[in-house]
Amino acid sequence: MNKLVSLCAVILLSGCGATTTIDEYRPTNNVMEINSEQSVVILGRRDAGHYDTDREFIDCVASKMKGADIAVLPERQFVDSIYPWFEPRTAPKGLKRLTRLMQDPEIKDQVERQGIRYLVWLDGSTETSGQGGSISCAIGPGGGGCFGFAQWEKSSIYEAIVWDLTDLTEKGRLRVDSAGTSYLIGVVAPIPLLTPVKNDACNSLGTQLKEFFSVDQAE
Amino acid sequence: MPTTKISIFSALLTLFVISGCSSSTQVTVDTQFPSVVSKPQGVNAAVVFSDEFKSYIATPSSKTTIDLGKAQTSLLSNAFRGLFRELEFVSSKDDVTFKDALVITPSVQEVQVSTPSDTYLNVYEVWIKYNLDIETTSGDQVDSWFMPAYGKTPDSFMLSKTNAIEEAAIIALRDAGAKLLLDFYRIPSIYNWMVVEQKLEEQK
Numbered sequence: 001m002n003k004l005v006s007l008c009a010v011i012l013l014s015g016c017g018a019t020t021t022i023d024e025y026r027p028t029n030n031v032m033e034i035n036s037e038q039s040v041v042i043l044g045r046r047d048a049g050h051y052d053t054d055r056e057f058i059d060c061v062a063s064k065m066k067g068a069d070i071a072v073l074p075e076r077q078f079v080d081s082i083y084p085w086f087e088p089r090t091a092p093k094g095l096k097r098l099t100r101l102m103q104d105p106e107i108k109d110q111v112e113r114q115g116i117r118y119l120v121w122l123d124g125s126t127e128t129s130g131q132g133g134s135i136s137c138a139i140g141p142g143g144g145g146c147f148g149f150a151q152w153e154k155s156s157i158y159e160a161i162v163w164d165l166t167d168l169t170e171k172g173r174l175r176v177d178s179a180g181t182s183y184l185i186g187v188v189a190p191i192p193l194l195t196p197v198k199n200d201a202c203n204s205l206g207t208q209l210k211e212f213f214s215v216d217q218a219e
Numbered sequence: 220m221p222t223t224k225i226s227i228f229s230a231l232l233t234l235f236v237i238s239g240c241s242s243s244t245q246v247t248v249d250t251q252f253p254s255v256v257s258k259p260q261g262v263n264a265a266v267v268f269s270d271e272f273k274s275y276i277a278t279p280s281s282k283t284t285i286d287l288g289k290a291q292t293s294l295l296s297n298a299f300r301g302l303f304r305e306l307e308f309v310s311s312k313d314d315v316t317f318k319d320a321l322v323i324t325p326s327v328q329e330v331q332v333s334t335p336s337d338t339y340l341n342v343y344e345v346w347i348k349y350n351l352d353i354e355t356t357s358g359d360q361v362d363s364w365f366m367p368a369y370g371k372t373p374d375s376f377m378l379s380k381t382n383a384i385e386e387a388a389i390i391a392l393r394d395a396g397a398k399l400l401l402d403f404y405r406i407p408s409i410y411n412w413m414v415v416e417q418k419l420e421e422q423k
Contacts, residue, residue, distance in 0.1 A: 050340055052371065080253040084298075084397035088390075106256050 018180035018200040022208055026172035031214035032164070038117035039071035040213075041078045045123035046088040053122050057158065057202055061122065064206025070213055073114060082110050099168050116165055120209065124158030124176075126198045135186040146186030155179040156201035160209060172212055176205045243282040246384045248290040252393065257301030257400055262418050263320035264303040265356070267312055268292050277330035277347075285330060285388055287347070291395075295325060298396040302403055317356055319416075321409075324352040328365075332384060343383040344371040345391040353409070362408040368395035 034040065042062045044053030055075070062072045079086045085101055092098040102108050135148030160174040180195030274288040299306055309315055315322055328348040335341055349366040370390030372383045403409065412418075 050342075052342070082256055083253040084255060084393065084400055087393055087397040089394055089397045090401055104258075106258060110256055 018178045018195050018197045020176060020178040020200045020204050022177075022204050023175040024172070024208060025174075026212075027170070032118065032162070032171050032212050034070060034117055034213050036071070038115050039073045040065060040118045040120060041073045041075065041116055042120045042122060043075055043078070043086065043091075045091075045121055047091070047093075048123075051125040053124060053158070054126075057124075057126075057198060058122055060199070060202035061120075061160075061206045061209065064202065065210060065213075070210070071115075073116060078114070078116065081114060082107060095163065095168060095170060098163060102165070102168060111165055118171070118213075119163040119165060121161045121163070122158055123161075124156065126154060126156040126201075129153050129155070130181075135184055135190065137186070137190070145188040146190045147188075148186040150184040150186075151181055153179065153181050154195065154197040156198045158201055158205060160205060162209075162212060174205060174208055176201045176208075178204065243284070244380050244384065245284050245286075246381050246388065247286040248385055248388045248392070250290060250389050252290075252294045252297050252396065255297055255301035255396065255400060259300070259302055259304045260404060260413075260418070261304050262302075262413065263305040263317050264299065265307045265309055265315040265317050265320055265322045266295070266299050267309055267315075267322065267324040268295075269324070269326075270310060272326060273310075275327055277327065279330045279332040279345075283332055283384070285332070285345075285384065287327070287330070287388065287392075290389070290392055291327075291347075294392045294396050295399070298399045299323070301400055315356060320356050321361065321412075322354045322356055324354075326350050326352070332387075334380065334383075342371045343380075343387045344369070345384065345387040347388075347391045347395060349395060355412070361412050362406055364406055366395065366398055366402075368392065368398060370394055 042058050042065070044055065044058045046052045058075055062074075065072050084090055085107060092101055102111070130153035131150070132152070133148065133150040135146055135150045137146040138144055156176070156178045158176050160176075162171040162173070163169070164171050178197050178201040180197045180200075182195045183193040185191045185193070272288065273292050275286075275291065277285040277287055279285065296308060303321075305317070305320075307315070307317060312322060312324070326349070328350050329346075330348070331346040333344045335343070338344070347368045349368065351362075351364040351366055353361040353364060355361060368391045370387045370393070372386045372390075404413075
C-alpha cells in the first residue's frame with residue numbers, strides 16, 4: 001500500500017514539471033558589449049487587444065539580468081522620462097520608426113543622458129486552458145473537507161527582441177514556449193500540485209538573454 | 220429570546236452580504252503625470268479649463284463614478300506645454316489675454332468602462348472621449364476635434380475593482396496626452412490655419 005502511494009506521488013510530482021523550449025535567432029554570433037556606464041531597458045508590448053505583457057514577468061526577467069551585473073533601468077522610469085513616445089499608441093514597432101524617433105534631438109538626449117544602450121521588447125502572455133475535473137468542499141458541525149480532482153493547463157509564450165540604440169539595429173530574438181499541467185487533489189484537504197510555467201519561462205528567457213551580453217568592467 | 224437574537228443577527232448578516240454584492244464603486248484618479256518630451260511649435264494658445272472640466276466626475280454606469288477632474292487637468296496642462304510656444308490657462312474665454320492665438324476648450328463627451336464580467340477578458344478597460352473646441356482669439360471656429368483615449372489594466376488578477384479602474388483610467392489619460400501630441404498638428408484645419416497665419420514659416 002505504501003509503495004502504491006509513493007508511486008502515485010512520484011507520478012503526480014513528475015507531472016508538475018513544465019516543458020520549455022527556447023528558439024534563438026541572432027544575425028551574428030558576436031556577444032553584445034555593454035559597459036558599466038550603460039544600461040538595458042526591458043519593455044513590455046502593450047498594444048495587443050486581448051492581453052498586455054504583464055509587469056510581473058518583465059520584473060522577473062529584469063531581476064535575472066541584474067544578477068549578471070547588467071544595469072537594468074526600470075521600465076516605468078524609462079517610459080516616464082521619454083513620455084509620450086513609448087506609450088502603447090506611440091511606441092515604435094519597428095526599427096524604421098525607432099530611427100525616426102532617435103532623430104529628434106530631445107529624445108536622443110534623454111536616451112543618452114540615461115546611458116541606455118539596449119532595448120529589450122518582451123511580448124507575450126500566459127494563458128490557462130484545458131480545465132477539467134471537479135472538486136467540491138463542504139463544512140458541517142462535525143468538520144469539513146474537500147473531495148475531487150481538478151486539472152488545468154497553462155502555457156506561456158513570450159518573445160524578446162533586442163535593439164541596439166547606438167547603431168539602431170536588431171541584435172537578436174528569443175522565443176520561449178513553456179507549457180505544463182497543474183492539479184488540485186481534494187483528499188479532505190485540498191492539495192495543489194502547481195506547475196510553475198511562467199516562472200520557468202522567465203528563468204529560461206532571463207538566462208538565455210544574459211548570454212547575449214558581455215559586460216565590459218574595464219570601462 | 221435567544222431565537223429572536225439569532226434571527227436579528229441572521230437578518231443583519233444577510234443584509235450585509237446582499238449590500239456587499241451591490242456596492243457602488245467610487246474611483247478618484249490621483250496621480251502625477253510626467254512632463255512631455257516635445258519641442259513646442261511657434262504657436263500661442265489659451266486653454267480654457269472650465270470649472271466643470273476641472274471638477275469633472277464621470278458616471279459610466281449607475282454604480283460607478285470616476286473623479287477625473289484634477290488628473291485630466293494636470294495631464295492636459297502638461298501635454299499642451301509640449302505643443303505651444305506660449306500658453307495661458309484660463310477658466311473662461313472672457314479671460315483670454317492673447318491677441319494672436321488659438322483658444323482651446325476641452326470637454327469630456329463620454330466615459331465608458333468595461334469589466335471582466337462584461338467582456339470575459341481578464342482586463343478592465345476605460346474609454347474617455349474628449350472634444351477639443353478650437354477657435355481663434357477673434358472667435359472664428361477652426362475645428363471641433365474628437366479625441367478618444369483608451370486604457371486597460373495589464374491583468375485584473377489580485378486587483379480590486381476600484382484599483383483596476385483607476386489604473387485603466389490613468390493609462391487612458393496618458394493615452395490622451397500621447398494622442399494630443401502625436402495628432403494635434405496633423406488636424407487638416409489646424410495645418411491650414413498655420414499656413415494661412417504663416418505660423419509654419421515662423422517655426423523654421
